[in-house]
Amino acid sequence: MSLSLFRLFFLLLCFLPLAFSEDSAPSSDASLPRPLIIEYPQPSKAVDEELRLRCTSWRFAAETNNLSPWKTIPQECAEYVKVYMTGEGYSLDLQRVSEEAGFYAKSVELSGDGKDAWIFDIDETLLSNLPYYANHLFGLEVFDHPEFDKWVERASAPAIPPSLRLYEQVLQLGFKVFLLTGRTEKHRGVTVENLINAGFQNWDKLILRSSEDYVKLATEYKSEKRDEMVKEGYRILGNSGDQWSDLLGSAMSARSFKLPNPMYYIS
Amino acid sequence: MSLSLFRLFFLLLCFLPLAFSEDSAPSSDASLPRPLIIEYPQPSKAVDEELRLRCTSWRFAAETNNLSPWKTIPQECAEYVKVYMTGEGYSLDLQRVSEEAGFYAKSVELSGDGKDAWIFDIDETLLSNLPYYANHLFGLEVFDHPEFDKWVERASAPAIPPSLRLYEQVLQLGFKVFLLTGRTEKHRGVTVENLINAGFQNWDKLILRSSEDYVKLATEYKSEKRDEMVKEGYRILGNSGDQWSDLLGSAMSARSFKLPNPMYYIS
Structure with missing residues (x-):
C-alpha cells in the first residue's frame, strides 16, 4: 500500500511541472512541451538530509538503549x-x-x-x-x-x-x-x-x-x-x-x- | 550524497515520459534542441539507495548486538x-x-x-x-x-x-x-x-x-x-x-x- 501511495505522490510531482509549464510557454512553442528543469526548492532538500541524519542518530540512540x-x-x-x-x-x-x-x-x-x-x-x-x-x-x-x-x-x-x-x-x-x-x-x-x-x-x-x-x-x-x-x-x-x-x-x-x-x- | 542521488533518480523518472513522447513527435519539431535526458546510469543509483538501506540495516544489527x-x-x-x-x-x-x-x-x-x-x-x-x-x-x-x-x-x-x-x-x-x-x-x-x-x-x-x-x-x-x-x-x-x-x-x-x-x- 505504501508503495503505491509513494508511486502516486511521485507521479503527481512529476506532472506538476508540466501543469505549470503551460502558463509560461510562448504560444508558438506550445506544440512541444518544454522541458522544465527548475524543479524543486533545493534548500528544503538540504534540510531534509540534515534531518534524516539527526533522526537516524536518534533512532540508533533509541535502539541501543542510550x-x-x-x-x-x-x-x-x-x-x-x-x-x-x-x-x-x-x-x-x-x-x-x-x-x-x-x-x-x-x-x-x-x-x-x-x-x-x-x-x-x-x-x-x-x-x-x-x-x-x-x-x-x-x-x-x-x-x-x-x-x-x-x-x-x-x-x-x-x-x-x-x-x-x-x-x-x-x-x-x-x-x-x-x-x-x-x-x-x-x-x-x-x-x-x-x-x-x-x-x-x-x-x-x-x-x-x-x-x-x-x-x-x-x-x-x-x-x-x-x-x-x-x-x-x-x-x-x-x-x-x-x-x-x-x-x-x-x-x-x-x-x-x-x-x-x-x-x-x-x- | 544520497539525497542528490535521490534527486537525480527523481528527475530521471520525471523525464522518462517526455523521452518516450519524442518517438511520436512529428519530425518538423527537430529544430528545437532535444532535451537529452539519459545522463546518469539509472541502475547504479537505485542500487545505491538499496545498498544504503541494507548497510543501515547491517549497522543496526551490529550496534544492537544482534x-x-x-x-x-x-x-x-x-x-x-x-x-x-x-x-x-x-x-x-x-x-x-x-x-x-x-x-x-x-x-x-x-x-x-x-x-x-x-x-x-x-x-x-x-x-x-x-x-x-x-x-x-x-x-x-x-x-x-x-x-x-x-x-x-x-x-x-x-x-x-x-x-x-x-x-x-x-x-x-x-x-x-x-x-x-x-x-x-x-x-x-x-x-x-x-x-x-x-x-x-x-x-x-x-x-x-x-x-x-x-x-x-x-x-x-x-x-x-x-x-x-x-x-x-x-x-x-x-x-x-x-x-x-x-x-x-x-x-x-x-x-x-x-x-x-x-x-x-x-x-
Whole structure:
C-alpha cells in the first residue's frame, strides 16, 4: 500500500511541472512541451538530509538503549519514523534479526532433555500493532491505554512474517518456546485467539502479567519470570524482544535479539 | 550524497515520459534542441539507495548486538562505513551518546562517600583510532595486531571530543572514574602518555589486562574487574563503551552507554 501511495505522490510531482509549464510557454512553442528543469526548492532538500541524519542518530540512540525513558518520538522525526515503519527499512531490519537468530538457533547444541528454552515477547515481536500505530501517528501520540486495549481486544494483529518463520524454526529444532508478554491476564483469551489466527501454535507457556505484577517495571517483571524458568531447570538460550526491558535484567539469555521499534519505549 | 542521488533518480523518472513522447513527435519539431535526458546510469543509483538501506540495516544489527561475532565489515558496506565514519553520522552519534550520558550523570544523586563510580573504556570510547582505521579500510581488513600495536605505541590517538566533555563532567560531579581497557599492561606507559596528551586526567584507576587475562574474552575479563569494584564497595552508576563486551556480563552498570562503532567487534 505504501508503495503505491509513494508511486502516486511521485507521479503527481512529476506532472506538476508540466501543469505549470503551460502558463509560461510562448504560444508558438506550445506544440512541444518544454522541458522544465527548475524543479524543486533545493534548500528544503538540504534540510531534509540534515534531518534524516539527526533522526537516524536518534533512532540508533533509541535502539541501543542510550536514551532515558521517552514517551513520544521527537516531533521532527515524525515523518522519518513513518517512512521507516511503512517502507523497506523496518522490513529489512526485521528480516535480518530473525535470520541472525535463526543462524544462532541452528548452531546451538541442544541437550535434548526438553529444558532448552527460547523466549519471545509478543507485541512488535511476534505480532505487529502497526495497523494501530498507523492510526496513531507512529508514536508521536502519547500512548492511549484504553484505545490500545480496544485494538488488542479485536485480536486482529497480524504476524510479523520473519518472526513467524523463526518461531517455527526454533520449535522444529526442539526448543521449548515461552511467550513472555507485558499484556495482562485479562487479555489471555484474545491474545491466544490472536496468536492462533496469526499462525502461532505449540508454545509451551504463555506468561502474562497478573495483578501483582501491575506495579512492576517490565524489566523487573520479566526478570522474575526468567528467574523462575531457571529455577525450574530451563536453560534460556535465546530471547527475542523489541524492548531492552524484554532482554536485560537477571537470568539473561545466552543470546538476545533486539527487534527494531522506534515507536515506543517500555521501561 | 544520497539525497542528490535521490534527486537525480527523481528527475530521471520525471523525464522518462517526455523521452518516450519524442518517438511520436512529428519530425518538423527537430529544430528545437532535444532535451537529452539519459545522463546518469539509472541502475547504479537505485542500487545505491538499496545498498544504503541494507548497510543501515547491517549497522543496526551490529550496534544492537544482534550479529554473531564478526571479523570484518561486509565488503558491500565498505564505502557506507567510510562515509559514516568520516562524515556527520558518526560525529552526531558520538555527540548524542555523551549528551544522554551527561543528562543522566547530572540526574543521579551521589552518596558523597567516594564510592559512586563511572567506568570508561578507552579505544573508540575516550581515544579515537580513526587515523589508524582510515589507513586500514575502516574495518574491511582483518585486524592486524602487530600493526595496531605500533599505532598504540605512538601514543598519538586523539580524544573523542564529546567523550572528553563527558569525562570532565562526571569528574566534576564527583564520580570516581575507572578506565577499564582491553589493552595490556605492557602498554600502560604509552596509554597513560596518550591519555594525558589527549587531555584526560584525574582518573582513579587505570585497569589493563595482565598476563592471566590474555585468554579471557573481554566480557569475562571486564565482568571480573567490575565484580572486584563492587566487592570494594563501589556503586557502578555509569559505563561508557563502544563494545557490548564493555557493558554486558556481571556487575552491570545502572545505566550503560553504547558508543557507535561499526568498524570492529570484540567478544
